[in-house]
Amino acid sequence: DVKVTQSSRYLVKRTGEKVFLECVQDMDHENMFWYRQDPGLGLRLIYFSYDVKMKEKGDIPEGYSVSREKKERFSLILESASTNQTSMYLCASSSIEGPFPYNEQFFGPGTRLTVL
């Protein structure tokens, strides 16, 4: 079974703090993703990584950065947290092998971040 784990289920931070959200997958997947889920807005892609040290901006990258130093780990960084970054953050991974046109994305359980 694919397992995607996220370092925290719940996190409370103060405005201006630097925040690290960690994601680890155990299936040797090449692709990793960070989404945020907000009520009434669905899931929106923040960043995507297709290889170690490689990244692409998603639809809402402003205020975020990412790091992928190892294949299994993908970190989302909030350099200076703001209240509008209060959200549910979901990490996902997928393989580049498998049926085209879609390689299933496997999601972690999410991190509920509150910025006060």
Place this chain on the structure above:
Amino acid sequence: DQQVKQNSPSLSVQEGRISILNCDYTNSMFDYFLWYKKYPAEGPTFLISISSIKDKNEDGRFTVFLNKSAKHLSLHIVPSQPGDSAVYFCAAIPAGSNYKLTFGKGTLLTVNP
């Protein structure tokens, strides 16, 4: 601009009846569509998909219908079970990509015993 729309935030049905969840899209470049299911406190899980070259795909109790001319797809669950109660997200992938999902806002389905 929202390219994938789920206009019903919630739907309530009785156990054993049919649940129909709807999704509309605006981007004609989308050529692959998926439904994801999400329980509270869990990540979304893939449910069923359909290619734009088909108009129907069936997997057990779940059937997805695609009407390309109307840019509309629907997910049918028959018969509905209380365990189907979850948020359902419609998602789409543009031609040439195999990873860039665009999600709708989701529909909360409640199946009453």
